Amino acid sequence: MIQIDIIPINQWQENTYILSDETKECVIIDPGCLSPEERESVAKFISDKGYTPVRLLQTHMHLDHVFGSKFIADKYQLKLEAHKDDEFWGEQTVEYAASFGMQLDSNPPAIGNYLSEGDVVKFGQSELSVIHVPGHSPGGIVFYNEAEKFAIVGDVLFRESIGRADLPGGDFDTLVSNIKTKLLVLDDEVAVYPGHGPSSTIGHERKNNPFLS
Template sequence: MKYQIIPVTPFAQNCSLLWCEQTRRGAVVDPGGDVTRILRAVEENGVTLEKILVTHGHVDHAGAVAELAERLSLPIEGPQRDDQFWIDGMQQQSKMFGLPNVRAFTPDRWLEQGDTVRFGEVEMDVLHCPGHTPGHIVFFSKADRLAIVGDVLFQGSIGRTDFPKGDFDTLISSIRTRLWPLGSDVAFLPGHGPMSTFGAERRSNPFCGD
């Protein structure tokens, strides 16, 4: 699997374009905005999009989901159903943060712990990792040793837990029971900032390290 990080919105959110090397069929994860920029990356890499994947319902991650799905007739998969209240309040979120043209959407498929998502010949596992939001999910490629973690974990930090239905203890539990067992060699692509590995964070992250 190949990938490209596409920073979008004033929040510099890491939207990611993932694609199968054999088929060049792919998915966009967390299109928070700047659809033109996303579509340019899709075209430059010669990728045919099959679906949109969503880690959680915050506007900086999901603000352009409805627009992109409508423009390209793409199905939406994720997040877990407990984030529906965030998605239903998308327009309210957009007014709060000044992001234009944001609409709510209904995923074609809500995702749960143990599900898998596919595009081309790529298969990724779904892990339910609540704490930042109650319905937050992570996508993990065993073959590529790569996790797309949204706002669960960052290099040297963790996701905020002061939003509605966020919970610090739940987030730490998600990281330690769902992410660490995947292996210290796993690289992760966070929702903001640079990539890191689970091993590096176990050694040095002040919030969730060993």
């Protein structure tokens, strides 16, 4: 049974996810911890739970989802794992942050393991399937567990909304098409865990999301 811990963090209230199972191995998805206090709080949470981080995963490489990626990679000696098509985002994180008046020390680590459609991410006794869902960002991916019926979707899909498509590499029609063909085909009861805000289900979004009707 996979435990899903959610830590909303930073000024964008980005959902950092920590997934673990009975082995206590865990994966950290989209660490958004920016300040020293935020980073320490995430590390303390992991320590208090007795978790052993074994993978650092990114649904995509937008600024607010990679603030803590170098910290996590360094602290736990992990490679950053993401889709190749978002590599350019990682390479310009410091520059992009400056446009928001933010001074960052460094870009996130270079992608150490490319994740693609159909890959399987394993940790402990558990696994996640990778679904490539571009449109919000070109390298946007979803981590899906068929057995336990949940998907960590990043900023692709929100409760009764979808991700913005006006950033470099984004495209509204591509996003909507991919959500419909890759996510709405999943079972109604599949839980949807987004990069910001509350969780939902595929069934709820199929019926109530105004962007997908």
